[in-house]
Amino acid sequence: MLVHLLWAAVAVYALHRLSAVLERFAPVRPEALAPAADPLVEIPEDLVAVAMQERESWAQEETLRAIRERFEDLRDWNKVRAAVGVGRID
Numbered sequence: 001m002l003v004h005l006l007w008a009a010v011a012v013y014a015l016h017r018l019s020a021v022l023e024r025f026a027p028v029r030p031e032a033l034a035p036a037a038d039p040l041v042e043i044p045e046d047l048v049a050v051a052m053q054e055r056e057s058w059a060q061e062e063t064l065r066a067i068r069e070r071f072e073d074l075r076d077w078n079k080v081r082a083a084v085g086v087g088r089i090d
Contacts, residue, residue: 044077
């Protein structure tokens with residue numbers, strides 16, 4: 001009986017070590033490589049209003065995320081407004 005328990009412990013330990021090795025060589029998801037959106041960037045009120053027109057909260061969050069991503073690419077709120085279809089503010 002003791003031999004069976006010892007072999008079970010060896011198998012559990014081997015799986016534990018194997019999972020650590022596999023984790024080291026696992027592919028990295030592209031989201032993990034991309035820099036996180038800067039939460040300190042304040043979105044202008046008109047663009048927030050565009051996002052709040054969505055009925056569902058998940059859609060509002062997705063719209064705000066898309067606006068932040070577009071700002072990261074363009075670095076100009078007027079270009080973001082044009083991309084969203086709001087217009088320009090001079």
